[in-house]
Amino acid sequence: MTAEDASPGVAMPVTDARTVPAAPLEAVNDFVVKFANVNGSGSASANELFARAILRMGVPVGPRNIFPSNIQGLPTWYEVRISGAGHLGRRGGVDLMVAMNPQTWDDDIAEVDVGGYLFYDSTRPLAATKMRSDITMIGMPLTEICNSTWADPRQRQLFKNILYVGALAALLRIDMGAIETLIAEQYKSKPRLLEPNVQALRMGYVYARDHLPAIGLSVRRSNAVGDRIFIDGNRAAALGCVYGGATVCAWYPITPSSSLAESFQNYCHKLRIDPASGRRRYAVVQAEDEIASIGIVAGAGWNGARAFTATSGPGISLMSEIIGLAYFAEIPMTIIDVQRGGPSTGMPTRTQQADLVACAYASHGDTRHVLLFPEDPHECFEFAASALDLADRLQTPVFVMSDLDIAMNQRLCAPLAWSETNRYDRGKVMSFEQLEAGTDFGRYKDVDGDGIPWRTLPGTHPTRGSYFTRGTSRDAYARYSERGRDYVDNMERLLRKFDTARSLVPPPVPNASHRPTTWGAIYFGSTAPAMREAVESLEQAGLAMDILRVRAFPFSGAVREFIESHGPVFVVEQNRDAQLRSLLVDDFGLDPARLVPILHFDGTPITARFIVGAVRAYAHEAGMPT
Amino acid sequence: MTWIAKPRLHHPTLARNALGYTRRDYEGKVSTLCAGCGHDSISAAIVQAFWLMDIAPHRVAKLSGIGCSSKTPDYFLGPAHGFNTVHGRMPSVLTGANLANRSLIYLGVSGDGDSASIGLGQFAHAIRRGVDMTYIVENNGVYGLTKGQFSATADPGSVSKKGVANTDGPLDLVGLALLLGASFVARGFAGDKAQLVPLVQAAISHKGSAIIDVISPCIAFNNHAGSTKSYDYVREHNEAVNQLDLVPSRNEITVDYAAGETVELAQHDGTFLRLHKLREDYDPHDRIGAMNYLHEHQARGEVVTGLLYVDTAAQDLHAGLETVETPLNLLSEAELCPGAAVLEHINSSLR
Numbered sequence: 001m002t003a004e005d006a007s008p009g010v011a012m013p014v015t016d017a018r019t020v021p022a023a024p025l026e027a028v029n030d031f032v033v034k035f036a037n038v039n040g041s042g043s044a045s046a047n048e049l050f051a052r053a054i055l056r057m058g059v060p061v062g063p064r065n066i067f068p069s070n071i072q073g074l075p076t077w078y079e080v081r082i083s084g085a086g087h088l089g090r091r092g093g094v095d096l097m098v099a100m101n102p103q104t105w106d107d108d109i110a111e112v113d114v115g116g117y118l119f120y121d122s123t124r125p126l127a128a129t130k131m132r133s134d135i136t137m138i139g140m141p142l143t144e145i146c147n148s149t150w151a152d153p154r155q156r157q158l159f160k161n162i163l164y165v166g167a168l169a170a171l172l173r174i175d176m177g178a179i180e181t182l183i184a185e186q187y188k189s190k191p192r193l194l195e196p197n198v199q200a201l202r203m204g205y206v207y208a209r210d211h212l213p214a215i216g217l218s219v220r221r222s223n224a225v226g227d228r229i230f231i232d233g234n235r236a237a238a239l240g241c242v243y244g245g246a247t248v249c250a251w252y253p254i255t256p257s258s259s260l261a262e263s264f265q266n267y268c269h270k271l272r273i274d275p276a277s278g279r280r281r282y283a284v285v286q287a288e289d290e291i292a293s294i295g296i297v298a299g300a301g302w303n304g305a306r307a308f309t310a311t312s313g314p315g316i317s318l319m320s321e322i323i324g325l326a327y328f329a330e331i332p333m334t335i336i337d338v339q340r341g342g343p344s345t346g347m348p349t350r351t352q353q354a355d356l357v358a359c360a361y362a363s364h365g366d367t368r369h370v371l372l373f374p375e376d377p378h379e380c381f382e383f384a385a386s387a388l389d390l391a392d393r394l395q396t397p398v399f400v401m402s403d404l405d406i407a408m409n410q411r412l413c414a415p416l417a418w419s420e421t422n423r424y425d426r427g428k429v430m431s432f433e434q435l436e437a438g439t440d441f442g443r444y445k446d447v448d449g450d451g452i453p454w455r456t457l458p459g460t461h462p463t464r465g466s467y468f469t470r471g472t473s474r475d476a477y478a479r480y481s482e483r484g485r486d487y488v489d490n491m492e493r494l495l496r497k498f499d500t501a502r503s504l505v506p507p508p509v510p511n512a513s514h515r516p517t518t519w520g521a522i523y524f525g526s527t528a529p530a531m532r533e534a535v536e537s538l539e540q541a542g543l544a545m546d547i548l549r550v551r552a553f554p555f556s557g558a559v560r561e562f563i564e565s566h567g568p569v570f571v572v573e574q575n576r577d578a579q580l581r582s583l584l585v586d587d588f589g590l591d592p593a594r595l596v597p598i599l600h601f602d603g604t605p606i607t608a609r610f611i612v613g614a615v616r617a618y619a620h621e622a623g624m625p626t
Numbered sequence: 627m628t629w630i631a632k633p634r635l636h637h638p639t640l641a642r643n644a645l646g647y648t649r650r651d652y653e654g655k656v657s658t659l660c661a662g663c664g665h666d667s668i669s670a671a672i673v674q675a676f677w678l679m680d681i682a683p684h685r686v687a688k689l690s691g692i693g694c695s696s697k698t699p700d701y702f703l704g705p706a707h708g709f710n711t712v713h714g715r716m717p718s719v720l721t722g723a724n725l726a727n728r729s730l731i732y733l734g735v736s737g738d739g740d741s742a743s744i745g746l747g748q749f750a751h752a753i754r755r756g757v758d759m760t761y762i763v764e765n766n767g768v769y770g771l772t773k774g775q776f777s778a779t780a781d782p783g784s785v786s787k788k789g790v791a792n793t794d795g796p797l798d799l800v801g802l803a804l805l806l807g808a809s810f811v812a813r814g815f816a817g818d819k820a821q822l823v824p825l826v827q828a829a830i831s832h833k834g835s836a837i838i839d840v841i842s843p844c845i846a847f848n849n850h851a852g853s854t855k856s857y858d859y860v861r862e863h864n865e866a867v868n869q870l871d872l873v874p875s876r877n878e879i880t881v882d883y884a885a886g887e888t889v890e891l892a893q894h895d896g897t898f899l900r901l902h903k904l905r906e907d908y909d910p911h912d913r914i915g916a917m918n919y920l921h922e923h924q925a926r927g928e929v930v931t932g933l934l935y936v937d938t939a940a941q942d943l944h945a946g947l948e949t950v951e952t953p954l955n956l957l958s959e960a961e962l963c964p965g966a967a968v969l970e971h972i973n974s975s976l977r
Contacts, residue, residue: 229976239972245962247954250718250726271964281957283725288751292718295711295748299722302709303687304728304955307722322719325712369772415973418966424959457688457955458707458723459730466684468700470710480700 026216029084046161086374089529159200165205181339209270233406236377238263240384248307250296257338260310288313324363332391350603356576360502375528392427443478451496488570505552517544520566534611664816664842675826688884695737695764714745717752727953758942766844767855774847809940812835819848833894834940
C-alpha cells in the first residue's frame, strides 16, 4: 500500500522500515529542529508558532530565519535551537529536519546528524536513493490530507503548515494547550480564522499520534524562561529610538534594516500622538536614497532634534560624505547599521559583522566614529536610546552596529528596561540666557578640556551665538580659515573628543573562567550566545578561557588590560578580514601577532561548534592536549 | 585671515523697518566673490527683501550646497545661523532642519551645478515633498569655483571663454519645477533688482516649496559674446511676464492699476501679491499654460522672467506629516518618552 492509497486519518504508518537506524538520538529540551520550506508558502507563521509554543512551556528557544532575497518561490529555512540550558546561539548540526522543500531535499537530508530524524511529506513516494539509513525517516501524507480536507488551494497550502505543527506537537510532546492559546491570541481579531486553524492543528496531532512512531526527542515543561521576552532586534531598536526621544527618522528601504524604521513609525503612531490635537510628535520621511536620508538626519541634528537613520552596508557607503561633514562640523546623528553580507550587494539576506572598518572610519580625510555593539534585542533597545544621548553629548555621528542575526530574528532576552530617573543628555547647548548673560561663544572652542565645544541652535538669540556651519576649516569661532595652525588645532581637538568618548561608551563585559587561565577571547555583538556556549564546552573539555565582550569603539582601558594579561588572545568575529582585530591594533598600537583571529563569514550565524573547533585546532597546533 | 568682518558703523539716518532694524542688520561678511558677480546682486536683493518684510534675521536659517553661489549665505543675514553643506545636498539638509523646527524661515541657496547636476535628485524630491522653503538657484551656466566648465543649464551652442561650444542639451530648472509640482515657480535676473526683490519677498511668504531661478552672469567665465547667461544676452532677450509687489496684510489694499492689468493674490500668511501684468495672455495660476508659455518663448531664445506659477492654497510637508505645531526640537522629555509603565506593558505582550 502506498501513501496515495491511504485516506487521511486512516493511513498506514509510512515510516520507511528500511531506514531505521541503530541508535536514534535521544534528548529532552536539548536539540535542533530545522524547517526547510519554500518562501512565500506561509510557513513562517507556522514555524514561529512552533517556537513560541515551546517557549510557553518554559523552555528557551533560539530561532533563526535563513531566507533568500526573494518574495516567493526560493528556499527558506527556519532553525530552532531548543535548549533547556539556555544556549540561544546556533549549535551547529540538525537533529530533526522538517523537509518541506523538494528543491533542497538533498542538502537538507545530508545535514541531519547521524541518529537524527527527518520528517517529510510522503504523499508522493520517494526513491530509496533519496533516503538515508542512519537516520529515522518519518513520512506523513500532508498534501493528501490537505487535498481531501480543503478545496481552496490557498487553504490547502496554509493548513499544510499548521498540520505539520500539530504532528510535531505529538512527536515532540509539545503542549497542545499552549499552541491553541497562541492561535487564539493570534486570531483574536479574526475569529473566523480561528476554528479552521485549530482544526488543522488537531488533525495533524491526531494523525501523528495514531500513525507515526515515537521518537527520542521531546520537550518537557520547565521554568527556564523566567521573565525574559521574545522580540527581534529591529523592533527593540525602534522602541529604543522612541524612548530615547528621536523625533526625526529618515530612511531608505534596505534589507535587513527596513523593519526598524517601519517599527519606529508604528510605535510612534501608538505612543507619540499629542492627545490634545491628535497630531504627531515625530516625523518619518522615506527619502529618495540614503544620501538624502542622512542629509535629513544631519539637518535635523544641526537644528536640535534627535534624529536617526537605519540602514545597511550599501547605505553606509552612500552616506559617507555627509557622515564626514557631520564629524567635522560636529553634528549629532545616530546611525543604526544592520549589517549584512557585503561587499556590493553581497548576501543581502545573510548575516555578517563586516561593516566595522567602513563605519569606524567612514568618509574621506581623517575621521573616527563611535560604534556601539549590541549583543541582543535588549541591548538594541538600550544602545539605540544611549546612542541618541551620546550623539548629543559628543556632537558627532554615533553608530549602533546591529546585524541581521539580531535584527530580524526573535531572540529571548532580558525585558527592555527604562528607569524613570533617566534624563536625556542634550549635551552642551548654549541657551538664550547664557548668551544674553554674555557668555563667550566659540563654536569650536574647547572650554572644558574634554574636546567638546558648545553649540547654539538656530533662532536662539537676536544678536548673539549665530555661526556659519561649514565643512571647510575654520577657527575656534567658526570663522573660515585655511591657516594650518587653525586646522591642526581643530583636528587635534577632535581626537581629544574621541578620547572623551572612551569613558562615555558602554564598558566591556568580562566573563572569567572558573579556573585560572592565560587564554582569552574577545568577541562582540551577535557572536555572544555562541561564544558563551563554546567557552562552557571548552571548559568541560579541560580548556579554560576568560572572555571579554567589547560593547563599543573606542575601546576602554579594560580591553587593553585584558589583552596584556592574556595569551593567546582570540578575536572571534563574523567577517573575513578580522575587522575588530584591526580596530584593536589601531586603537592601542598593538603588535597584530598578539591577536589570533577566529573568523566565520559564510553568511550564517556563527556556531558554538565552529568556535570550539577553531580553538581546539589552535591548541592542537600549539602541542596542547585537546 | 581669510574672512573679513564688515565694519558695523551705522549711519544715524539709515532707514529702520518696523522692528527697528536697518538694512545693515541684514548684511553679513564682506563678499569674497569677484567684483561685479551677479550673485552679490542676489545677496543684496535677499537683504532688501527680509528688511522690507520686517523679519528678524535670526529667525531665518540659511542653507547652501557647494560652489560660488553656496558661499553667499555668509554674506547676508549675519545674525542667522548658516549651513554650507555638501555639494548638491542642501535640499535634504534643509528638509531635516525644517522638520526639527517649523517655526523658522528656511532659505536655500544653490547654483546650477549644485542643483541641476549633482543635486538634481534632491532638488526634485524636496519639491515633491513640498518642503516650506525659499529655494534660490543662482544660475550662471558655468562652474565658477573650478574655473569655467559648462554646467547642465548651459545652452547648446553657448561658447566658453576658451572658445569651446557646448553640445549637450540644457536642463531648465523652471520647467522642471513646474513639472515636479512646485507650488511657487519664478525666474529673475540678477541685473533686475526691481523685479527680483518682490519675487524673493513673495517666495518667503509662500507656504511650500518656492523656487526662484535667478540668471546670474559669471563675469569671470561666462559673460562674453556667445554666452546665453551674460548680462547683455539676458537684457536683450528678457521676456518679463509680470512685475510684483508684496503688500503686507496690515496695509490697506488700494488698486492703483486699471482692471485687467493688476491681479491680487492672497497668500497663506495673510499678505497679498500684487501682480502687474506685463503680458495680457499670461495667467500665473495655470501650471500647464505656464509650461507652454515657457517652452514657446524658450524656443525663440527668450528668457521668460517673473512669477510664472503660484498655488496660494498649497500645503507644506508638515501638513502631510501631521506634525504638532510645537517645533519637534522643543518637545520635552515628558512629551517624548512613554515611560517605564508603558514599557512594562510592552514587555508583557512579548512573552
